[in-house]
Every structure is written in C-alpha cells, then in structure tokens.
Amino acid sequence: MIVQIAGNVKYPITLDPTVWIFDDRKVTYDEAFGTGEKEQDEEDELQKASMRWDREIYQQKIDPPVNRSISRFEREKILKETYLMDLKPFISTSEPASDLSGVTLETTDGDVEVTVEKMRQALALFSVEGRPLKEDGPLHLYWEDGSNKDEPIKGVKKIIFR
Template identity: 65%
Template sequence: MIVQIKGNVKYPITLDPTIWIFDDRKRTYDEVFNKAEAQKQAEEENELKRKSLRFDREVYQQKLNPPVNKSINRYEKERILKDTFLMPLKPFIHTSEPDSKVEKVYLETDEGQLELQTDDLAQALLLFSREGKPIKERGPVHLYFEDGSNKHDPIKGITKIIFE
C-alpha cells in the first residue's frame, strides 16, 4: 500500500496514502470535479466554523495556551468516514527534487509502464480514499488529471513513479 518516487531525483521518497486522511492538503472529489457543489459545501463548513469559534471563545476564555495538535471535530470525523478524497501530487514531486533536465516520468502499474510528461504529472491528483475507505482494488492510488480529462478512466494500480 505504498508508492515510491525514484529515478533521477535528489531525494527518493516513499508515499503512504493511508495516512493522508489526516493531511490538510487533501481535497474532496466534488471539490475538484464538481465545483458548484463543493462551493456550497464550503460555505456550510465556513458557517459551522464561525459558530464553533464563537462557542469556543465563550466557553474556553480562561484557556491561554491552545492545544498543539489540531483535534478533529465531529463534522470532520463524519466527513472523513463518508467522502472521497484526492491528494495533489505536486508537493511530493517538489520534495523529491527531480533533476531539472527530466522531461519524462514513468508510472509503474500492475499492468505495465505508462509514460507521461513531467508537467502533466505536476497537475495530477491521487485518489486515495473512496467513501471513507482506502483504495484496495488496483490501488493504493488512482491518478487523475486536474482538468478532468481522465475523470472516467483514471490510471490505476500505481506502485512507482520513476523520473528519467
């Protein structure tokens, strides 16, 4: 259930999609591909956060030191257990620091290798959770392009991302 980024990179890294559910960079499927519905949901979430902050100020005024770890509220817990999430690939590519001369990337999948341009990969998202559950069938991740060009036919079964 891991994906390796290796090849002509300064720092080869191993990605563990099972822990991304707690990462703030994750985005919902609707947020990426159904913008109108996501905007409505974001407005509802912002209203809930405003009410929550007002309640926190009134109840916990004596508390001077906020907690170091951000706790998950009930709404966030329900969202984690029901939504479908994608993670942008760009931060991980940036961390691995591919050589500036690299133009091609190979995705090693359970069906063979696919070749992509590095620019296309930088705009990719990895589906890691469907309806609150990790991707097991042809997983651990499915690759989608942010423009939605492969929305109905993502690249599945990715185990390695190799820069050459």
C-alpha cells in the same frame, strides 16, 4: 500501500496514502471536478476554519496547544467522502532534475509513460467513501483538467522521473 517517488530526483520520497485522510490538503472528488456543491462546501470550510481559529486562540489562553481531535461531524464526513491529494508538494519536495525526459508510472497493470507536465498536474485518488484503495490501489491518478476523469491511471505503485 506505499508509493515511491524515485528516479532522477534529488530526494527519493516514500508516500503513505493511508495517512492522507487526516491531511488538510486533501480535496473531495466533487471539489476537484466541480459538481456544483463547491460554493456551499467552501462556505462550510470557511466557517469550520473560523471556529477552529477561535477555539485555538481560546485554548492558547488557557492551556498550551494540544493536538485537536476530529469532531464527530468531521469523522462522519471522512467516512462518506471520496478524496484526492494534489501531488505538487510531494514532487516539489523530491526536487526532480531540470532535464527530465518523462515519467514512468509503475502500476499493477504494467508501466505507463506520461510527460513531466502531466505529472505536475496530477491528483491522486487515495480514498473512496473513507476507505483506502486496496484492490486496484494504492493510488489512481487523475489530471487537474479532468481529461482522464472517466479513465484514471489505476494501481500506481511507483513514480519514476527519468
């Protein structure tokens, strides 16, 4: 269930998508591809962030900071939603060379060639209804513009910059 970023990069990286469910950078499928609930979700997220901030300030006055556990509501939401992760931070951290010719995606169905520009706008689907992708995973790749929303690249196991 791991994915490697390798090839013509300064720092090869191994990604574990199973832990992204706890990452604050994840976005829901609906948020990524705009199905109308985005505004309400943004308000809810803002309200939750405000509550977390207040709770954190209060905690620092009483006790030293500790890891915040997930509330019951957040836990139930995690188990119902489909999530994607933007790959830009991971690609940036791996520091690809400036003279790249393309990217090869090793998948369960064979290699897929994509441009570096496309790869820089990749969103990785890693969880459907709170569960990791086991059968055709560990990742499905979508483009930010939604151009392959109906036909993502499935079964991505390795990303090779060349």
